[in-house]
Amino acid sequence: MNSKAFNKYKFLALLLLLVAVLYPFFLADVLADPVTEAATSTANDTFWLFKLLGRLHPLAVHFPVTLLCLAALLEVVTLKDFNSRLRPGIDLLVILGAAGAVLSALLGWMLAGQEDYGGDTLAIHRWTGVATAVLGIMAAYLLYTIEKQNRWELIKYYRGLILFTAVGVTAAGHYGASLTHGDMYLTSVIPWSDDYEGAPGSKSNFSLVSLKGNNKLSHEQEIELNTQVRAIFAHNCYKCHSSDKIKGELRLDQKDMVFKGGKHGQIIEPGKPHESEIIRRINLPRSHKEAMPGKGKPLSKEDIQLITYWVEKGAPWPDKGQKNIFRVAELKPRNPSLPKATQNLQNPVDLWVNEYFKKNNVAWTNVVSDRIYLRRIYLDIIGVVPTPEELDAFAQDSRADKRNIWVRQLLNRNDDYALHWLTFWNDALRNDYSGTGYITNGRTNISDWLYKSLQSNKPYNQFVKELLNPGKGSEGFINGIKWRGVVNASQRTEMQAAQNVSQVLLGLNLKCTSCHDSFISDWKLKDAYAFANIFSDSTLEINRCDVPTGKMAETKILWEELGTIEEAAPVKEKLRQLAENLTKPANGRLYRTIVNRIWAQMFGRGIVAPVDAMDNEPWSQDLLDWLASDFVARNYDLKELIYLIATSKTYQLPSVKIMDEQKINAPDFRFAGMLRKRMSAEQFADAVSSAIQPVYADSAVQYKHFPELKPEQASTPFVRASLVKNDGFLTALGRPNRETVITGRDSQANLLQALELTNGKAFNAVLKRGADSWVARYKDSDTIIREVYRKALGRAPVPKEINVAKQVLGPTPNSEAVQDFLWAVVLLPEFQLIY
C-alpha cells in the first residue's frame, strides 16, 4: 500500500466519520424547520410519494451544498498544487456535491409545487438552485476531463467554475432561508440595515437582540423598553387592571400602582424575574386559574420575553421623557413644499403620489379610457351614470383639457351635486332619521340647511361653525337623540354631541372615553367630560361607567392649544367660542379629517384608514398635510378639493382590485390607485332610474315642504333616491337607519340584498314597468339589446352578449323576456360597481 493510497483511504474514512457525526445535527435542524411544520397542515391532492419526496428537499439540501463549498475551499487551499494529497478527497466532494445538488433541485421543485410558496423569492431560490446543480455537474465533468484525459489546461476553468458554484450555493441557500424564515432573517440583525429590529422608530417590538449582553441601558433605551411594556399592559391588561376595573386591587396603568402591587402583594421584584408574581402568572398555562390575562388572548412569546427582560433590567420606568403609548397625529397644519413639476406631472396630487410611488416602487400606468373616466366622475361628483348622449359628446370633444372642463361642468351642476353628497352627509350627521325621536322629537331634521349648504358650496369652516354653533336650521346635529326615561350617563345628549363632533369632524373616537379612561388611546374620562360640558347648560358631573364620581367636569376643548372656553358663559356663548376655536386654521386635524373623507369617497380608501381614526398613520403624510393646507388656502372650498383630485392623473389610474376586504384597512396597505367601489343604495337606484325606468314616483319625495329643496332644479328627469324616505329596498342595499353616525357603508353583498333584488316586490314592479315601456318604444331585440347596454353600461354589447341575450329575447321580444333581460343587466357587477 503506497502512501498516496493510504492517504486516500484515510481521508475517505475521516470524511465518513465527519458525515456520521454531523448528520444527526442536520436531521435535527431539518425536523425543526418551519417548512416541515407548515407542510403537515397543508392538504391537497398530490400523490403522497411526491409529497414525501418534496419534503425531503430541506433534508437533502443541507448536506451536498456543504460538500460543494468545502470543495471550493479546499481548492483554494491547494491552489498551488492541483495534485495535492487532498485531490482524491476534493474529487469525491465535487462528485457527491454535484449529485446531491441535482437531487435537491429535483426535490425542491416538488416541494414548491405543493406548498403555499410563491413570489419572487421562490423564483430566485428555484433558479439559483437549478443553476447550482448545473454548475456542479459542469465542474464535475471538467474535473473528469482533466484527470482522465489529462487536459490540464482546463484546470483554471474548473477552478473558476467550482468557486462560482460555491457562490451560487450560498445564494440559493440564502433565498431558501428567506422563504422559510422570512426575508429579513439575515438583515434584521445587521445594525446598518433598513430591516434592523432595534432601529429607532421601528415598528417591530423592542429588540432584545440589540440589548442582550448590555449591562446598563441608556436613558433612551429605558424609555423605549418601558413604553413597549406599557403598550403590552394597555392592550392586554387595562381592561381589568386600570382606573375603571381594578380586579385583585391591581392597577397597571400608573407607575406607583404597578410597583405597589395588588391584594396579594407586590407583583414585581425588580431585577428578579423568577421571584416576580407577574412573570409567574403570565407564564402559567391557559387553563390555570391564576393564569394572566384571565380574559382574552394569552400574551405572545415575544411579549412575555419583553416583560421578563424589563423586570430583569430592574423594571425601569423613567419619569422624564415619556412617550405616548399610542400613535398621536400632529394637530398643527403642515405645508410641505411641493416637489417640482415634471413634464408629465403638474397636478400637486400627482407630484406627492409620484414621491410615494418612487419610494414604494409603484409604476405609473396609463390613465383610464374616456368612457370609464366619465362614468367615474359622474358617479363620484353627482352620483348618477352618464347618459349615452353625454358619453358621445365627451367622446367627440376634442379639446386637450376636456377632462378638466367636464369635471368643472359637473361641479357646477349645483343641485345634482347637492343631491349626491346629501347621502354622504345624512349618514355622517345622522340626519334624515324619520323616527319619532322617542317621543321627544329629539332629532331635529337639518335637511333643508344641509341641502342649501351643499348647493351653495358653503365654505367648510363656515359649515362646521353652523353645525357647532347652530341656528334653527342646523341644530339637529348636536342636539342628539333623547330617549324617554333614564339614560346611561355616557349617552346623555351632551355626551352624544361630544362623541359625534369628535368622530365626524375630528376623526377621533371618544366613545370609550365617555364612560372610562380609554385603553385604546391616551384620552381620559375627564377630557371627554370637559368637552361635553361645552354643550351643557349646567356643569356636568363626571360619571365613570354610569356611576357618579362626585367630581364636576371642567370645560375644555380636547386640545387646549386651540383656545379656551369660558366656563361660566351661557351655552350659546360656549358654542360660539367652540366653533371659532375648532375652525381655526391652526386646527390641522379638522381639515385633514375632511380632505381624508373626500379622498376616501373618491378612492375607496382614505390616506388614513379607517376614516374615523385620524391618529393612524397615513400612507403619505406629505400628501395629507399638503391637501389639508391647500384646502384652507383655497377658502375651505370642497368643490375645489374635488376638482383637484378628480383632474389628477392619480385619480385617472385604472381601478385596483382587492381580493380580501380585510386588506383595505391593514397597516401594510400600498396605494396604487382607486379601489373598486360598490355603488351606494342611492347610486344604484338612480342608475336604474336613469338607464331603465324611474324607481321612485314624485310622491315618494319626503321633503317637499322644505323651501330650499327644489329637486325640479336638478337636471335628472327622475326622482333622486337621496330624497325619498328609507324603504326596504334601500335598507337592503345598505342605506343605514341613521340612528347612529355612519361614515362608511358595507361594501360586501349579502343574501338579504340579493333576495331583495331577485324577488323584491317594489324592484320587480319597476322592472316590469320598464319592460312595458321598452317594448312599446323599440320593436326588435337588436335595438333593445344595444340600447340597454348603451344606457346601462355605456358601451355597445359584444357579439357574444348579443347572442346570449337573443336566446332569451327572440327576434321580437315580449314584455316578460325584456323584463328578465333588464334584470340580468342591472345585476351585473359591471353595472353595480364603480371602476
Place this chain on the structure above:
Amino acid sequence: MHSKWNRREFLKTASAATLGALAAGAPMAGLLSSCSSSSDKNKKLLESDAVKQRLANSTADTVILLWMAGGMAHTDTFDPKQYTPFEKGLDSNRVLSTFKAVPTVLDGVNFSEGLESIGKIIDKGTLIRSYVAADLGHILHSRHQYHWHTCYEPPQSVAAPHMGAWIAKELGPKNPVIPAFIDIGQRLTLGEGEELKAFHTSGFLGNEFGPFMIPDPTTGLDSVKPPVGMSYKRFEKRNELYNKLISESAFGEFGSDYQKESLRRAMEQSYMLLNSPEAKAFDLSTEPKESYDIYNTGRFGLGCLLARRLTEKGARFISVTTEYVPFMGWDTHENGHTRMKGMKKEIDAPVAQLIKDLERTGHLDRTLVILASEFSRDMMLEGRPGAEVKHQVDQPTIINDIKNYGMHRHFTDGCSILMFGGGIQKGHVYGKTADERPCKTIEKPIKIDQIHQSIYHALGIPEDAHAIIEERPFYTTPDGVAKPVMELFGKKEVKEDTEEDEVKEA
C-alpha cells in the same frame, strides 16, 4: 383566455367550498371570505373547527322566540294572584288578577284562565316567574324591547346587534338555504316603526347577519319564491341568462375582486334558496287543514306554524311576534280584561301545539323555545316599587266601567318567561313573585343578560363571544360578565369567583 378559465374554475370551486362550509355549519363570515388568501382559508378552517367544538357542547341548534309584544301582565297569564271579579264600585287597589286561576299539569302551579292548553304542556319546560326588567325610568315600550333583544340599553353609541344577529354570526345558518335569522310578524311601517328598526338589525355586525323579515306569515312564501307572476321555469331561465351575461361580459377583462365575488355569491345563495325544496316550508297552504286550523288563531298563530315548519327544515333563529303596535295587542292601556281574553286565545292553542308538534317530530330536544315580553303590567303600579315613574294611564280608584278593569300600567319588577326544549329542565318552576301588591320578584331574580347567556349557553356560544368595533370589544352581553343560569338546564350553578370579579372604584 387562460385567465378566464381560471376565474371560472375559481368560481366553481369557491361555490362548492361555500356549500361545504355551510353544511359543516361554518359561520357566514367564513363563507363570504372564502375567496381570500390561503392563510386566511386555514384560519377559517380553524374557526369552523371551533364552531364544531361549540356545537358539540351545545344542547340546542335552533331558537324560537315567541314575543309577547307590548307588556304581558304576569298576574293575568302565567303567575295568577288573588282573583277579584268585576263589579261596579270595585276598589282598584284590591285587584291583583282579573281572571280565575286554573290548575296546570304541574302540581301546585296555576295559570290564569284561558291558558289551559299551555297549562297542559308546561311539564315539558321551565316556567320562570322572576324576570326583572331593567329600570329605564319613564316607560317606553320600544326602548325596553330594544334592551330585551340586544341586551343593551338604548341609546348606544354604536348600533347594537339583535340576539338573532349574534347567533347568525356565531353559528351561521343551520341549513344553508334557510336564512339564519328570521323575523316573523312585525311590520316596521306602523307607530314607532323607526324605533323598532333600531333593534331589528344586525347593527355593526353588518347586513349579512340581519333579519329576514316576514311581516305576514301567510305570505311568507312570497319572500322565498320567484317574483309574483313568474314561473319557476322562467325564473331559472332568467338566472341562466344572468350567469351567461357575466361570463360573456366584456367586463371580464377587469378580472375579479371581493366585491364582484360577493355579489355573485349572494346571487347564487338567493337563487339556491328561491329554487330549493326547503322553500316549500314557507308555504302554509301545504299544511294539512286540521293542523292549520289549530294554529290559525291569527297572524301570531300562523307565525308559530311557520316557525315549526322552518325548524323542521333547519332554521337557526326565528322570532315570532304578536306584533308591537302602540296601544294594541298586549299593550293594554284600557279595557285590559276584555282584551286579555282575546290575546290569550290568540296564543294558547298555537303555542301548545308548537311544543307538541316539535316533541312529536323529535325536534324539541334540540330546539329552545322561549316565550317572553319586555315587561309586565299592574293595575296600580307604574314602573317598579321604589322607582315609580309618571303614570301613563289614569286609573280610577273606584271602577265603575269595565273598560277600567284590567292591567293598564307598566310593571317591571316581576314578569313570566316560558322556556321549552333545547336542554331546558322539564316541569320546573324558577323564581317567585309576591302574592300581595306589589307582586314583585321575591326569589331568584333573573335579568336580561342572564337570559341571553342561558340561550347562548344552550347553543354552545361562549360567554365572552364578542366583536371588535371601533377598536374595542363589544360582547354579546355587556362586558361579557353575565353567566348562564345553570338551574334552567337542571345543572348546578357555576360558582362565581367573586373574589376575582370584585370591581373597585379608583
